[in-house]
Amino acid sequence: MLAKLRALRSELAMVSAAGRNPFGVTFDSILSATEAILDGKRVLLLGTNNYLGLTFDQDCIDSAVTATMAHGTGTTGSRIANGTYGGHAALEQRLARFLGRRHAMVFTTGYQANLGTLSALAGRGDHLLLDADSHASIYDGAKLGNAQVTRFRHNDPDDLRRRLRLLADQPGEKLIVLEGIYSMLGDTAPLREMVEVKREASAWLLVDEAHSLGVLGAHGRGLAEADGVEADVDFVVGTFSKSLGAIGGFCAFDLDDFGALRVAARAYMFTASLPPSIVASVIQAIEAMEAQPQLRDSLRRNGQHLHAGLAAAGFVLGAMPSPIVSLPMPDRETAIRFWNQLLDAGVYTNLALGPATPGGRPLLRMSVSAALTPEQIDTAIAVITRTGQLLGLATAGLAAAE
Ligand code: PMP
Secondary structure, eight states: OHHHHHHHHHHHHHHHSSOOOOOOOSSEEOSSSSSSEETTTEEEEEESOOTTTTGGGGHHHHHHHHHHHHOSSSOOOOTTTTTTHHHHHHOOOOOOOOTTSSSEEEEESOOOOOHHHHHHSSSSTTTTEEETEEEOOHHHHHHHHEEEEEEEEETTTHHHHHHHHHHTOOSSSSEEEESSSSSSTTOBBBBBHHHHHHHHHHHHHHOOTTTTTTTTSTSOOOOOHHTTTTGOEEEEEEEEESSTTSOOOOEEEEEEGGGGGGTTOOHHHHBBOOHHHHHHHHHHHHHHHHHHHHHHHHHHHHHHHHHHHHOOOOOOOOOSSSSSSEEEESSSEEEEEHHHHHTTTTOOOOEEOOOSSSSGEEEEEEEEETTOOHHHHHHHHHHHHHHHHTTTOOOOHHHHHH
16 A cells, blocks of 8 residues: 555655645635635636636625524535435425426535446446546446446547447446536537437436536526437536535436435435535525526636637647636646746646546646636736747747737
8 A cells, every 4th residue: 555655655746846736736815716825925716617706606605604504514414314404405406497307416526426326327237338538426436336337439429329339239228428518628528419329329318517507508507408408318417516616416307216316326325415504505506697697608708718818829729618728738747837837927727637637648727717807817818828938838929918
């Protein structure tokens, strides 16, 4: 055990040698949805998944405080024991109504929503068809359930079709798992084509809308809404830790029979439930998401602004404009140096290294918030461009970005 950890420690020391430990950033304080103090200096937050900027929404904060005063700081128990309060049931109903589903189940994190749902749905003898770029929680849920895992090429419906045909004679259920927006590159699944493949193979379909809830669709229900295929999605998984500004996860579905997931999903049963403050703030955040569609418009504009500014500066970018803007890096060392220098210049981004990235390639990942002003985005573009030019990564003139 120690030898394994020593190897990891020396790898971490190498990654940290250029400045900070990128996996140990500790903010002194958070000033708003867009700014924080780090090492005594003000930094612009460009990597927080705080898509709608709701973490400092006054109504959400008030709801959380009121719920704490009324119901205490924690539930101290599992959903299937003493940890379900009226608030949890109200949140599930509110979420189901928002998503237009008959049922919603609330988990303590988004990670656990995938872990619990996937492992309970697909067991030994069943087949899970996973996009190669799936989030770790999806891979872990697959392992926990002991289903046979078939990976298909990222966003490739033909590869999925081919693999499903190879499995056609095999017994067991087939469950396809996709994400609305993929977290590393910010690209969306080609959902309509994927749905056609699902229908041909009579498979089930689960879409993890973690990064697309509150972001895509006329009402913010995610990619399935945007693509008009909600009826073909059997299970929607999502999280409260991104656009809803809190923590927690869910799985929503229509078929009554799946209600038994509550006594089958271990990540639901064997962990304590969300505290009352979070439950109340998430209910309030759903209200805000519904009542303020302009937040989604600002978010879209901000994503396009950052993407266009960096593209004009000559950066090669990862995917189409979305709230996630990724810069593929030529190598690990450059990625680490770039990330450190951006922080020195007052811009916080996410350093993403293999194996957590597609193909194990290093990335500088940014995500915008609706709360960012155009001036803040211009500042970020100027800083990233200047830093990128020093590292030989941006080719166009700095003047254009400033
Ligand atoms: N699914 C996806 C696609 C994610 O990107 C994440 C978090 N990055 C999760 C699930 C887990 O969500 P949480 O952090 O809320 O546990």
